[in-house]
Amino acid sequence: MKSIGRPASKHCRTPEPWIILIAVLILVVLYTQGLLLPYPAATATRSAYLEPVFSPPGGYYDHDVTVKIELPQPRATIRYTLDGRVPTATVGNVYTRPLRLQAGPQSVTVIRARAFFSATGPGPVVNASYFIGVDSTLPLVSIVIAPDALWDPDVGLCTHPLETGRAWERPVNITYVDKNHRAGFHIPAGIRIHGGFSRTFDQESFRLYFRDSYGLDRLDYPLFDTGEITSFKRLVLHSGAQDSSRKDLNWTLMRNQVIARLVRQIGGNVGRSQPAWVFINGESWGIYQIREHLDRWFLQEHYGIKDADLLDTPGSADSEEISAGDIAHWEHLTHYIETHNLANPEAYAYVATQVDLDNLIDYTLIQIYSANYDWLSRNVDQFRARTPGGQWQWFFWDNDWSLGLNPYSPVESHTLARVLDPNDERNGAPSTLLLRKLLENPGFRTRFLRRAEDLLNTLLAPYNVITQIDTVAAELAPDIHHEVERWPSVVPWENSVQDLRNFAQARPAIVRQHFVEAYGLGGAVPLTYQAPAEGEGRIAVNGTLLPFLPWQGYYFVGVPIKITAVPAPGYRFTGWEESALGQGAILSLTVANPQTFTPRFEPADRATWQPGDVTIVAVHLEDASGGIAGNWVELRVNRRGGVDLRGWRLTDNDTKTATDEGSLIFAAVPALAHVPRYTTVCVVVTGATANDARFAKDDLNAWDRRLVLYVGNGALDATTDPWFEPVPGDALVLLAPGLTAAFDDDQGIDFISNGSSVTPASFGVLVNGVGGQ
Template sequence: MFHGILRAAALSAAFLATSAHGGTVVLNEVMASNSATITDAAGTYADWIELYNDSTDTVQLSGYGLTDTPSNPFQWVFPAVSLAPGEFLLVWASDKDSTNPSGALHTNFKLSSDGETIVLTRPDGTLQDSLPRAAMGKDVSWGRTPDGGSQLVYFSVATPGRSNVGGGQAVLEPPAFSHSAGFYPAPFDLSISSGDAQAIIRYTVDGSEPTETSPVYSGALRIEDRTGPASGILLVRTTNPYNVWHEPAGNVFRGTPVRARAFKPGFLPSKTVTGTYFVTPKGRARYPFPVLSLVTDSVNLFDDTIGIYVPGSKYAQTGVKEDANFYQSGGDWERPVHVELMEEDGTLAFSQGAGMRIHGNYTRDYFQKPFRLYAKSSYGRDWFDTRLFPESDITRFKRILVRTGASDIYTALIRDGVIQSLVSHLSFDTQKYRPVVVFFNGDYWGIHFFRDRYDEYYLQTHHGADPSAVDLIEIDYSLPGGPFDADPGDATAFTGMLSYTKNHSAADPQVYEHFKTLVDVENFAEYCAANIFAANTDWPHKNVRVWRARVPYTPGAGQLDGRWRWLAYDFDRGFGLRESSQADQNTLIWATIGNPNQESTWLLRWLLLNPDFRTMFINTLADQLNSTFTEPRMIGMIDSLAAQIAPGMPEHIARWGEPKYLYYWTAYVQTLRNFATARRPHMIQHILGYFRTYTADTAAVTINTAGPAQNCGTVRINRITIEDGFPGVSRGVYPWRGAYFRDIPVRLVATPKPGYLFVGWETSTGTISTSDTLLLTLACDTTVVARFASTNDVQAPRVPLEFRLDQNAPNPFNPGTNIRFTLTAASPVQLAVYDVNGRLVRTLADQPFPAGSHSVVWDGYDAMDRQVASGVYLVRLTAREGVLTKRMTLLR
């Protein structure tokens, strides 16, 4: 492990060798797929670039540029470090961006094992050196021989920070398959070819990497349906003895994983190519959802010593549950796999190397285990580039969570997916959901679910956060090291916020106002209300996730304003798990005074002492009853998600024996429906009982609109916008009817459509207000009408009411993005982009603008017309009305 700048003197004649550069600093060696060669100070196997001083003079590198994008030569700039004659300098291409001259150097980019041109540029902009593009296998480097020389070769034994020795002639090109991986309706012959007639192709069909002892390809491989009795890994027990595991019943559907590699004396072997082939009369139509194939040497999953999917030898010796292999975590228990995602239409979404780790807590001991996939340059590609969830616009994933039914694995399987899908429109983050069938080395492994993985990269792609400047905390009061496990970041600010609440009263308005600069209270209220309705009794003492951008409170910065926000996680014990319905579970009591761990309920109890929060929380519960959790919406969601996996359930049950029978599964799904039907009246009684000091009953509010035509405008009540398309609001929405709580004021806002004006609010007593915002306290059932009128000139421009800088779109973006802002009056405007260190990148506009909305495009280039690197940037709007800032994320 190297902890600083790597320097070593070359003690051979290579020190005096004359290179093609005439004696100077050169790019001497590079590795783009560091799997086991060398780690940085953090223990990470990062890409690296080695420089060598082939001159007789010490060279000061301050101001030199290093890049893997030739059009952006100063993508990363050296600090004040020098390189003495005959010395080497190792720079980590890790994307960590560290320029401390007394420590290890890390660039702000990573390398691709498919090959990239590396360029070293002098401070005056002239070329110092470059290494041409070259694809690299795992732990194979590319560089000069001798040190500083002009001959470029591959090194099967890399020498970071030392003199280059050995080297192969070249790396062979990988073989090619005659057929694409996927599903076929009939058997066929698979041919494997190489562009080098002298190369020997070796292959495997058991998931292992081909080696020099693997079978030699001598003719086409017959690919056919391998369905048959369970054998091999299908008969490996994947649980401890005390947990449920069944042998597969009957025949199991199986595909053929083919891996091939080219060998030739004097050459480094090619990369391994992998393709999984399935033969079934229905072809791809066999499964109505995506198929994920994982191919790896079976020892990586099922070996007693290193296999991550089995209890293992240590558990066999100690009998301690936590000693089981599948309970281990971290990089030491990550295993290499090749993953292929086959979409419903037969297209191959991606096929690449990745790392695999077992995921979860107690669910690791179940027969079918959740796992995570890691995209890393050491496996080939740094990201999974695909639209994993069709309803989302996110197309890049650093990590993918492949989840099972978890606590719901013996019952309905879809419980967490149903609940998180129901609340996905609310202000807290949720994990998107998509069923997928998984195969290990061609063997059917059952129904799983793609889910979002909460980590710094999720926050980067979904919120534009700087992944190196976020705090993400798991809260679990059963953790042996304390309840707060931060990764990334730390829990200092969160515990500081809690300490503030312990020493101040929420009933004090000034305290509450300050607290709102620390926590997004609307987010917290909606999050708590959703868990309470769902009867999630596996919360709040655990299964809590919170995050924030690690910056001081920044009003107007949206999700990156530095406040704490909550993320939905693990609803598997909600909606009546293993109960007849659990609809009468008083989770409002559980979340405040009934939970055995009182510390976990402190924050909600503390906030409810404040009258403003209490009113908002009661209304939030009512809003969700009136929209998110209406019976038709819940039943529709349950039916939809159950129908998605129903065609695959007979095969899943035959494979795992759980649920025991198909009609059992149908009954467990019906338990969800029973909960959805029965929950509402219990929830209302729980709310009235808990808040009996403030409200005695519910009252119905009926909201209608009136005007010269239909759809003159819309009404928003609290957080519900009453219009087609809002979750839980039916079509033909007006008149709309909801139940709220007496003596608790609700907020109504009227918004006219273009061509209309809002006139006033009317009840049975006449017009009660002409303001577009109305606070209405219900004493009895009430009908209120929002009246609109036509404007004289529907084309007349309207003066904006708000000085605003919108979030750029798209975000994250590549290559360009649209920045929109609004002025309420004419003003000189400066619109400029800065990096996260406050350095000006480019001024986009510096001129007067009239009142109204305006749009400016940033193409991702700086003031010198150089393409900037991936990262987080700030766009700042300066006008007479003030200064507004937003964060933007550029992903190259």
Template sequence: MFLLSSKRLRICAIYICVLVGLLLATEGNAQRVVINELMTSNAQTIQDEDGDTPDWIELYNASTTPVDLTNWVITDDSLEIDKWLFPAIVMQPGAYLLIFASDKDRKEGKYLHTSFRLGAGRESVFLYNQLGQRVDDYISTCIPSGFSYGHTPDGTNPKTHLLTPTPGRSNNESLTATIKPGKDTLVFSQSGGFFTQAFSLQLSTGLPGTRIYYTLDGSVPDENAQLYTSPIQVKSRKGDKNDVSEEETVATWQPPQGEVFKATVIRAVAYIDACPAGPVITHTYFVDEKMPQRYTFPILSIATDRSDFFGKKKGIYVSGENDGLGENFFASGKEWERSIHVEFFNENGARAIAQGMGARIHGRGSRKNPQKSVRIYAREEYGAEWLNFQMFPDLAIEKFKTLILRTPDADFSQTIFKDELIQTLIRPMNLDLQATRPSVVFINGEYWGIHNIRERFDKHYFAQHYGVDSESIDFLGLSLDGNEIIEGDGQHYANMIQYIRNHDLAEDVYYQYISTQLDIANFIDYHIAHLFFANWDWPNNNMRFWRPRTPAGKWRWVFFDCDACMIQDSYKFLYLYSSREENDLKYKSYEESTFLLRNLLQNRQFRTLFLQKFMYHLNTTFEPGRIIKEIQSFTQTYAPEVLEHIYRWNSPDTYTTWVQNLEEIKLFALRRPIEMLNQLQTLYQLPVLLYPNPSNGEFQVDLGDDEHIPLNIQVYTTQGQLIQTYTYVSSKEAKGVSMKLTHQPAGLYIVRIQYGSLVFNKKLVLYKQ
């Protein structure tokens, strides 16, 4: 039923690669070309034909046969395996080939020049043959000025620092050295935050001779960056032209309606003898005379190399130009994760987070929107294994592995906060939900709009919320891409489904067994929530469920992605998803995703509980007054931020459009309970009719059932005072009961109807008698 897990697929891929490698081993040894020597700080060693001293790379043919390098590739990015192609050139056995990494891109003349440069201690180099197979690589390490790094003797391992570089010649006689880069502390005179006036920023270190390099564009600084020689003037950027905000993120993208608000991002690093003496330090400064009041949301500032987000070859936020791979923003996996630096500023401007992280584009269909959701990862390779901060004030969790910066652009209703609203409304239900916090995001110092910071459902979420072993869970999914195994395996779930196929759950003994396999209360609330909010992007999509891999572990369903909710209040999904008419084409299209619900509803015990909970939530969780009150609260929270977001992303079209969209979901809140009540009555003949209403005191309760079930009716004032009680037993001959309120003033009353185990609360309006 379920596909192989991604982990198992990776293992299979590794085995295949090993087999392919063995098959190619003979040919690979016969034509062994290596990156023999490399220099990243060429001050005086060798000049090119222009008299410049760019970085250089030396290849060596360590085989005994000539090697044709035509259409081989050398690159500083493993994703761009077509970055710089070799011209028609043949290396003889034992020959050396010098290539300048100058960014001059020359394939003719005295020397070859690549289309990229090398940053000291930053860039790796990869060599691929004409088949796209990696032949050799150099993984970045610090090479001091005047030193090179390579094989000695030629073509052998290990590599080491060479005190006497030999470009284009043998390394065999070179003196080697052990390099221990110096350490120093880089200090900013002012931390990032909110400022009302311009100021001078000083950068300093503790040792004489240490040099400081910095950037202002979000990129990681190295020796090619600006050398710090005097204080940096940090001021308001009003009047500066838009930069990354003008990047076309998708074909339907529209530019901002004018100048976007900007901050100053300063990234700096200290160097000793061409080697970094410490980590890159990043601070973001927001300067505006009204800055303390400018934003009501906290700010999350992302700094990153421009090409990592917007480059045609490797930019994750744009369509890009990767033939055969499709749009960049649809690419996924670790290979499409980019290094970023994240700062989080509370509403008062205090910086609470400053940490290197990884970033990927998040979501499915929403990736094609101009503004995209971004998933951020804490990893040791970026600086820290966890993000240690209580991001959500109402959630007592103080460390996170992954967070989602969720864009409001995914909301089909363009309310900006609908999914967050629904997550808040269903907090009282027995569901696994994502904590959420609204924020404003900046990328490389430019306003990027409203995003909701969210928890992500993964193994770490379940470990922290339930105290289970993160490596011992089953986590499955159902989406438009098919069945998915996210963690663990699907054997337990498949066994449960097969059991149901072989046993009629109408029989209590079989239903009782299934209730030990899945969490019935959670399953019911999960389906009630999706059915009530009329989510038309479900259940064939956006369905996920998990269990701890223990003998007593039960399946639970997680609620997420309600962007397609609250649109059509008349949707009759309850009928569609509970139908058992096998000739119905709609039934067949939802057969797998609704299999559990349809079969469980055949059991009277489950059906009664399902109806009880549905009616309870209609009277409480989904009570129109409660939903509208919550909508109004969200509106007040978001209103101060909406105009700037629209100005940036042109979505919704106008502020007036946004207000109109909110009115639409208010109408949904008013109409949907009635629609759901009608569907429940039609399918299950619920005893919920009370008429006439308004009434002059005489009214009828229509049971709509022909069974002998005790009925208890109580009438309360809105202050909770019980004023009348009536007990009745229905029958085929008398399906309803008549009541009369006497000597009561006109007004609103609550009629509590207990019909067997079901309880309904109806409002009765009494006019003057």
């Protein structure tokens, strides 16, 4: 038989049987002494072989548990601790028999175990946390940490709470059990003290860091009920800070969460959070909020911003912090603002390209409403994408010293005056510069006042804020005694929650009067909106759909408003019951006296275009994945029998009649007279050399259920309402033509937005009738 390969070597001869026997005996001895591991093996395999195993594993149990600590390699001594200390040759008990853990309302046991080998020394430390019959409706968090890492006089975090940076980060092990007592995660991490002034409190806040050096670069777990993001680089365990159980303050542990819920209702910038009962080395540490941390990873995950300037209170002598990027752009902008009169339309227009004004207005007004004492001179978190067109936006984070927290946030707080005063002793000129200068512009001032009355009438109205308070309180109420037992307070929590409700009831009228006095307005008068006299539909005021009808709100005298009658799907507007109002669906008027508005609607005939007949499937901004340069939009025809797209328009204007941003109008091209159902219409928005070459002719043949229209070919009119070019954050609206060539009787068909304050109701379309919402 011919062999294939190299010739046999004398060094490769089969060894004698006695040699094999001796080798096997040596291997057995080495193996039993823990000096040999199966090979080949990764480091993780070797570590696992040396690690003690807990049986049953850590987690939640509703009964007594007997825990065994076992080791695959029997020739070793196991030592364990129950107080967070790392077992050593002299620290910890020698494991000789199973540990009996008894159930109880606060029975949390942490076990750290380690195997010691006579020849090689100690193996790795393993940790387990057992929640035995713990009485809670909240998620549970166990932090296992060496006590010296917290309390050592030289290097302890809690003995040096003001220290910051990587040098003051310590390794921990985190176990999480969800509110249904199911195992969540068990993960190594780093921990630091978090916060500002609250670092000195007995109940500190903590920041968690996930790094490769600890074992895992990220926490991958659906920690929050909302959102698709389930991977985290950092998290914050927030104690409530000023709003925590201490001394004689009217604390609630709720203020940040109530504000966050309000902000989310209008699509503002705020992170997610959830309450949890936290234990450190088995000892209750009270109720915390697990919160997303605002950092460069947060911006990338939530907003797709890979390169950002992220600042905390720029210009503040004691609070300025640059978390990402740099401060150069902001300093350039503030210098421009200082040296220009923003009443000048050109100067104002430039600032409007650098600042997301809708975001700034909402952010400021909610802070004013909440009487946030610890704001402007600190806790001003802002960011911008470091890209052309990147605008500054603001982010809600620290609102615990607000909503009536004694003694500096009373319901009578004149926060507006502090915002407008360059000499305010707490804030000063740098903190208030941007808003003060913007308010020099009459158009911005009207915009600011109009949004203030809208929010005070809707989002910040007593019924809505109290609903959020009650929702948060109901989640905490069954467990709030755990907080008080750990951090006693003389102020009953239930009384403080009622203080919140009292604040919510009284605050809107107080803030409204502050605006009246600050701007010399003629007061605020009630406007009443009745249910439709006929048919079905709603009313929107300044683009905000009223929550129900009949409804009444208070509006500033002398400030213009816009009222829109919004038909329900299948209906059309026919006029107002009050004949003096005329027959237009959109009313623009300046408030002077109390007034009533009653719309009329009737069923629309089947020939009338309806919301959803065509939907905006996708908006691609600077997306070259389809081989298209610049921006493009995909539409889909859904109406049975197809549609006549001639005269329809796609716009990024903020209202139906506006012409400041632009529209693309479908031209009177015969091929658009009948576009079949299920046809996809690709609208190439950006004129570019590459697109000129690729789309020399439009694809107007719908045989394959696809049309392609390029802005440079004539089937799209870009001159009647020029400057259509969507950017991130824009709202896009598709409208069908009305009976005239004017824009005001166009019919809203579909709406899509990601972060814009523009609403479907701005275009006379109900939210539930719009495919993009």
